[in-house]
Amino acid sequence: MSSPHTVRWGILATGGIAQTFTKDLMIDPSTRNVSDIKHTVVAAASSSSADRARKFLEDCKCPSSAAAYGSYEDLVADKNIDIIYVATPHSHHYQNTMLCLQAGKPVLCEKAFTVNAAQAQKLIETAAAQKLFLMEAVWTRFFPLSRAIRTYITSGALGAVHRVIADLSFGEDVESTWGTSHRMVNADLAGGALLDLGIYSLTWCFQTLYATVPRPHRQPPTVASSLSKYAPTGADENTSIILTFPRGPGAPPHPAHGIALTNLRVATDVDGRGTAGPAIRIQGTRGEIQVDGPAYRPTRYRIIHKSVGRGGADRQEGGGEESGPEVEEFECGIPGQGMFWEADECGRCLRDGLVESEGMTHEESLVVMETMDQVRRQNGLVYPEKIETTKYPVRL
Ligand SMILES: NC(=O)C1=CN([C@@H]2O[C@H](COP(=O)(O)OP(=O)(O)OC[C@H]3O[C@@H](n4cnc5c(N)ncnc54)[C@H](OP(=O)(O)O)[C@@H]3O)[C@@H](O)[C@H]2O)C=CC1
Ligand SMILES: O=C1OC[C@@H](O)[C@H](O)[C@H]1O
Numbered sequence: 001m002s003s004p005h006t007v008r009w010g011i012l013a014t015g016g017i018a019q020t021f022t023k024d025l026m027i028d029p030s031t032r033n034v035s036d037i038k039h040t041v042v043a044a045a046s047s048s049s050a051d052r053a054r055k056f057l058e059d060c061k062c063p064s065s066a067a068a069y070g071s072y073e074d075l076v077a078d079k080n081i082d083i084i085y086v087a088t089p090h091s092h093h094y095q096n097t098m099l100c101l102q103a104g105k106p107v108l109c110e111k112a113f114t115v116n117a118a119q120a121q122k123l124i125e126t127a128a129a130q131k132l133f134l135m136e137a138v139w140t141r142f143f144p145l146s147r148a149i150r151t152y153i154t155s156g157a158l159g160a161v162h163r164v165i166a167d168l169s170f171g172e173d174v175e176s177t178w179g180t181s182h183r184m185v186n187a188d189l190a191g192g193a194l195l196d197l198g199i200y201s202l203t204w205c206f207q208t209l210y211a212t213v214p215r216p217h218r219q220p221p222t223v224a225s226s227l228s229k230y231a232p233t234g235a236d237e238n239t240s241i242i243l244t245f246p247r248g249p250g251a252p253p254h255p256a257h258g259i260a261l262t263n264l265r266v267a268t269d270v271d272g273r274g275t276a277g278p279a280i281r282i283q284g285t286r287g288e289i290q291v292d293g294p295a296y297r298p299t300r301y302r303i304i305h306k307s308v309g310r311g312g313a314d315r316q317e318g319g320g321e322e323s324g325p326e327v328e329e330f331e332c333g334i335p336g337q338g339m340f341w342e343a344d345e346c347g348r349c350l351r352d353g354l355v356e357s358e359g360m361t362h363e364e365s366l367v368v369m370e371t372m373d374q375v376r377r378q379n380g381l382v383y384p385e386k387i388e389t390t391k392y393p394v395r396l
Contacts, residue, residue: 004029004038007347010081010105011044012072012096014056017110018044018087021137022060024339031335037347039340043067045075072096076103083133083346086110089183090190091387091396094119097134098392101126106133108346112195115387116376117369122390124362133349135342135357136365138203140296142341145332146207149282149289149301153212158303159285161212165259166204166280168197168295171267180232184264190383192235194227194372198262200295202241202368204280205258209245211364220367221245221258227379230264236381237264243371268293297338303328 009025011018025039041062046052050070057066069075076084076099084100086093086109097109101123113136114120127134140146153161172178174185183189184196210218221243230237243258268279278301279293291301304327349357356362376382386394 002036004036005347005351006038006040007343007350008040008042008080008082009343010075010078010084011041011056011087012075012084012100013087014044014046014052015087018085019056019060020337021085021087021339021343022056022062024336025343026061027336027340029340029344032340034340034344037344037351039343039347041066042080043069043075043078045069045072047072072099076100076105081105082350083108085137089186090115090195091188091383094123094387094390095392095394095396097123098126101130101132101134104130104132106346106350108135108137108342110137112136112190112199112372113365113369115190115195115383117366117373118390119388120366120369122392124366127355127362131355133346133355134362135346135349135360137339137342138199138360138365139339139342140200140203140298141207141359142345143298143332143334143338144341145291145298145301145330148330148332149291150207150212152289152303153208153282153284158282158287158289159306160254161208161256161282161284162254163257163259163283164205164208164281165261165283166201166295167261167268168200168279168293169193169261169263169266169268170197171270172264174230174237174264175232178264185230185233185235185237187233187235187383188387190387191233192230192237192239192381193262193264194236194239194375194381197264198239198241198260198375199368199372201260201262202243202258202371204282204291204295205243205260206364206368208282209243209256209258210367215361217249218363219246219248220370223371223374223378225375225378227375227381229381234381236379239263239375239379241371241375268295297334299332299334301330301332303330 044053053068083106178185225241227236228238241260245256278290280291282289287305
């Protein structure tokens with residue numbers, strides 16, 4: 001057996017998710033049955049100080065040889081780095097990712113990819129011109145659970161999928177939890193439910209209704225939406241979206257609806273015990289897949305088969321013969337947070353000289369950003385010009 005390919009990471013920013021991701025990188029890949037890829041962290045940078053970056057590296061138990069930088073500019077100049085993970089707020093993704101790409105570094109950039117589609121387009125063009133790998137860090141798409149569900153749908157076993165309902169809502173007292181400056185609600189940081197949480201509801205609609213169609217036949221959905229703002233900052237706190245995925249050659253002949261929901265004041269899981277039901281329902285003519293939340297880190301799903309003798313048009317007088325179990329339950333444990341699967345994907349793409357991942361293509365990141373742009377346009381949600389601009393460099 002050949003030795004694993006080692007990926008040397010640089011971490012840009014030292015906040016909450018940077019810690020979680022980096023700790024996942026440090027987990028032995030064999031615990032998730034991975035033997036072809038290994039990860040190491042060779043550097044981290046904090047925009048506030050090198051001391052903060054040093055403490056971050058220690059807290060995450062990174063190798064003692066890892067370099068600690070007090071600026072992102074110093075990080076991107078480090079010749080030992082294979083790829084940079086950008087973990088700043090949404091507002092900063094465009095500027096920070098452009099900095100990395102222009103310094104010749106491949107990038108895994110946190111979601112939401114950028115503030116708008118125009119920025120995403122520029123990053124994709126820059127990566128293509130430089131022949132550099134670039135991916136939006138939609139980690140959930142790389143879970144074995146997500147892959148299994150997509151495979152099940154493409155096999156046709158669920159029949160024609162007509163509707164997907166996906167919700168990621170938090171149920172917080174917004175004022176006391178986030179105030180006005182926290183990145184969740186701060187418009188200067190492109191905060192709000194849509195870009196932060198709604199993107200996962202959209203992810204479930206897209207990965208089941210868009211990514212399951214052969215690539216040449218994928219068509220962007222039409223978008224209808226409603227959004228309410230959090231008065232103190234103008235960021236959105238309640239956003240509901242209905243997507244209609246057109247059908248045609250290479251795809252099922254009927255349009256399918258994706259309903260993507262997000263709300264900061266009411267919760268998907270109201271009692272924290274799943275009593276309210278699944279976060280995601282994928283409804284096909286032969287059955288339904290129900291995925292328990294949270295939508296960003298699901299560990300459990302079930303397939304409910306529409307059996308002969310039960311329900312709908314297949315109902316028979318006196319009940320019919322049933323074939324197989326009516327409900328199949330799947331439990332998918334995660335040996336860590338689960339961010340390592342997207343990191344493994346980056347490693348394989350770098351090893352194979354790819355500039356994008358089939359699991360999260362540039363085109364799909366762009367279509368999702370365009371979808372969120374439409375939702376914002378339909379409801380008058382605009383962020384400050386300095387974070388909507390495609391100008392580079394801009395000091396934020
Ligand atoms: N995939 C997932 O599950 C999750 C993804 N996220 C995404 O990750 C990104 C960061 O979120 P999170 O880690 O929670 O945020 P934090 O606020 O915890 O960290 C953000 C970091 O970005 C850096 N930064 C640079 N400029 C600014 C600025 N003006 N204001 C605030 N921070 C700044 C800081 O690091 P430094 O001082 O070191 O430069 C800061 O610690 C967001 O895009 C978010 O959507 C968040 C949570 C979960
Ligand atoms: O990406 C995310 O997933 C988990 C949430 O807690 C977080 O706010 C969000 O940014």
